[in-house]
Amino acid sequence: MFFDVIDILGTIAFSISGVLVALKKRMDPFGVLIIAFVTAVGGGTLRDVMIGIEPVSWMRNMTIVYVILGSTLFAVVFRKRLSYLRTSLFLFDTIGIGLFTVVGIETGIVAGIHPILCIALGTMTACFGGVIRDILCNEIPVIFRKEVYATACILGGFTYFLLRELTADTNIIFVIAGLVVIVVRLLAVKLQISLPSLYKDEA
Amino acid sequence: MFFDVIDILGTIAFSISGVLVALKKRMDPFGVLIIAFVTAVGGGTLRDVMIGIEPVSWMRNMTIVYVILGSTLFAVVFRKRLSYLRTSLFLFDTIGIGLFTVVGIETGIVAGIHPILCIALGTMTACFGGVIRDILCNEIPVIFRKEVYATACILGGFTYFLLRELTADTNIIFVIAGLVVIVVRLLAVKLQISLPSLYKDEA
Amino acid sequence: MFFDVIDILGTIAFSISGVLVALKKRMDPFGVLIIAFVTAVGGGTLRDVMIGIEPVSWMRNMTIVYVILGSTLFAVVFRKRLSYLRTSLFLFDTIGIGLFTVVGIETGIVAGIHPILCIALGTMTACFGGVIRDILCNEIPVIFRKEVYATACILGGFTYFLLRELTADTNIIFVIAGLVVIVVRLLAVKLQISLPSLYKDEA
Numbered sequence: 001m002f003f004d005v006i007d008i009l010g011t012i013a014f015s016i017s018g019v020l021v022a023l024k025k026r027m028d029p030f031g032v033l034i035i036a037f038v039t040a041v042g043g044g045t046l047r048d049v050m051i052g053i054e055p056v057s058w059m060r061n062m063t064i065v066y067v068i069l070g071s072t073l074f075a076v077v078f079r080k081r082l083s084y085l086r087t088s089l090f091l092f093d094t095i096g097i098g099l100f101t102v103v104g105i106e107t108g109i110v111a112g113i114h115p116i117l118c119i120a121l122g123t124m125t126a127c128f129g130g131v132i133r134d135i136l137c138n139e140i141p142v143i144f145r146k147e148v149y150a151t152a153c154i155l156g157g158f159t160y161f162l163l164r165e166l167t168a169d170t171n172i173i174f175v176i177a178g179l180v181v182i183v184v185r186l187l188a189v190k191l192q193i194s195l196p197s198l199y200k201d202e203a
Numbered sequence: 204m205f206f207d208v209i210d211i212l213g214t215i216a217f218s219i220s221g222v223l224v225a226l227k228k229r230m231d232p233f234g235v236l237i238i239a240f241v242t243a244v245g246g247g248t249l250r251d252v253m254i255g256i257e258p259v260s261w262m263r264n265m266t267i268v269y270v271i272l273g274s275t276l277f278a279v280v281f282r283k284r285l286s287y288l289r290t291s292l293f294l295f296d297t298i299g300i301g302l303f304t305v306v307g308i309e310t311g312i313v314a315g316i317h318p319i320l321c322i323a324l325g326t327m328t329a330c331f332g333g334v335i336r337d338i339l340c341n342e343i344p345v346i347f348r349k350e351v352y353a354t355a356c357i358l359g360g361f362t363y364f365l366l367r368e369l370t371a372d373t374n375i376i377f378v379i380a381g382l383v384v385i386v387v388r389l390l391a392v393k394l395q396i397s398l399p400s401l402y403k404d405e406a
Numbered sequence: 407m408f409f410d411v412i413d414i415l416g417t418i419a420f421s422i423s424g425v426l427v428a429l430k431k432r433m434d435p436f437g438v439l440i441i442a443f444v445t446a447v448g449g450g451t452l453r454d455v456m457i458g459i460e461p462v463s464w465m466r467n468m469t470i471v472y473v474i475l476g477s478t479l480f481a482v483v484f485r486k487r488l489s490y491l492r493t494s495l496f497l498f499d500t501i502g503i504g505l506f507t508v509v510g511i512e513t514g515i516v517a518g519i520h521p522i523l524c525i526a527l528g529t530m531t532a533c534f535g536g537v538i539r540d541i542l543c544n545e546i547p548v549i550f551r552k553e554v555y556a557t558a559c560i561l562g563g564f565t566y567f568l569l570r571e572l573t574a575d576t577n578i579i580f581v582i583a584g585l586v587v588i589v590v591r592l593l594a595v596k597l598q599i600s601l602p603s604l605y606k607d608e609a
Contacts, residue, residue: 051460
């Protein structure tokens with residue numbers, strides 16, 4: 001129940017971020033809807049397809065579909081006022097990647113995948129919706145360039161498997177690993193930390 | 204039989220549209236062939252992979268493969284005269300998306316997918332070959348920007364499920380829903396209607 | 407055993423080529439890792455997903471995962487000296503596409519796919535890692551434009567099925583078909599042959 005609420009908040013944040021990028025690219029309404037959709041479900045879809053969970057998750061969960069349709073409509077109607085929501089959106093988005101990371105990891109564990117690859121699956125679930133969004137909008141995916149995003153997911157993933165050595169309580173593991181993702185990202189943004197490009201010091 | 208012919212006409216149109224875009228990008232012959240291929244089968248492949256129909260449809264249908272190879276050869280050889288065919292091509296393409304939309308919807312129904320998602324699958328089948336073509340050619344996918352394309356597919360999809368409440372004759376449903384897609388698109392192009400970008404009125 | 411070594415050499419070469427492209431785009435360390443990963447496994451992943459081999463191959467082969475992690479670390483640390491390795495890298499890469507082409511073909515044969523499509527699968531396995539790398543970096547995939555790359559794979563594929571008419575010794579077929587890919591590519595680069603763009607002679 002608690003996690004369902006967080007899942008829905010994350011989906012809302014991802015959908016709205018899709019709408020914002022699509023509007024900037026002057027897409028028509030259905031283009032906007034499609035971008036919102038892939039931003040919200042792209043990462044999980046890629047994960048499911050690679051593992052072999054088909055039909056993919058969102059095809060068996062109409063709640064998520066309605067949440068995406070609703071958030072898109074909301075974001076389009078109130079698009080001029082979304083700047084007031086910027087902070088809340090960033091918070092939802094950060095909570096979303098925290099949750100999606102852990103969901104991705106647990107999906108991998110259930111499928112019997114090696115821990116290192118489970119961390120990769122968690123990171124993919126959290127980040128690749130945004131990657132596909134940026135590719136469809138013809139931009140270099142933002143996660144590759146600016147933000148401590150994948151890094152936060154990977155650290156959360158390591159935390160998850162460390163905790164599994166210490167406790168069997170999956171709820172505790174879930175919450176702490178998710179919090180690590182969230183805190184790392186919040187701190188990084190707050191302190192304006194980003195990983196250096198390795199290329200610059202070439203010069 | 205009738206539908207096989209239409210399916211082949213649609214595949215021809217999609218292949219040739221792929222060749223035209225690839226030639227403009229100055230690709231070499233095998234690049235042109237690959238772009239023609241993904242334009243023709245990309246949408247159906249994505250649909251099949253998400254539902255779990257594997258090997259994907261075109262791997263079990265050599266007729267389609269030969270049609271794509273033949274159309275590509277034809278389009279490359281007669282590339283200087285293709286402008287004379289522009290109207291016929293547009294017609295094939297429009298018939299193609301009409302058919303592909305309904306095929307996508309019916310594939311979803313057989314797999315037990317929710318109607319709203321079947322409409323999404325139909326739209327994906329019709330439109331995402333062109334989306335992948337544009338991504339491979341490093342352009343913002345044209346369907347997100349200019350034409351009443353996805354919109355026509357979505358309207359055809361709603362028609363499909365409306366008709367299912369009224370009749371059990373799947374042939375009639377197939378033909379009418381496909382015609383809705385085709386007519387909406389023809390009218391939109393004829394009357395130069397396109398959905399407004401939501402961004403413009405920001406200014 | 408012999409093939410395992412070649413497989414690993416190919417994976418190293420592909421990972422490093424991913425690192426080089428990602429560094430040029432000024433990506434952060436995790437961006438670089440992700441690009442290295444998709445360059446090495448992207449083609450095989452696409453093949454596996456389309457055929458229905460899931461979880462995809464690299465999720466069941468930790469050796470490959472460690473090889474990619476190690477090569478990426480190596481390439482990042484020694485990035486300033488990689489230009490000395492350019493020739494060796496090109497050789498690894500060429501050996502890699504030779505091997506990956508034949509691996510892709512054999513995967514298709516095992517899955518009961520038609521020979522023509524097996525050649526397509528082999529070409530996809532060898533080339534699409536680089537295609538996905540270039541898309542993530544927002545460039546027109548290089549294989550579509552400059553090099554005799556897909557062409558070498560396709561010629562190797564035809565050789566594979568020709569030889570199957572002549573002998574039942576799959577090891578011989580494997581080696582000769584792989585060599586055809588390698589020799590065609592080496593010769594083409596040596597003699598600076600590339601397929602002409604079909605568009606130029608339009609003028």
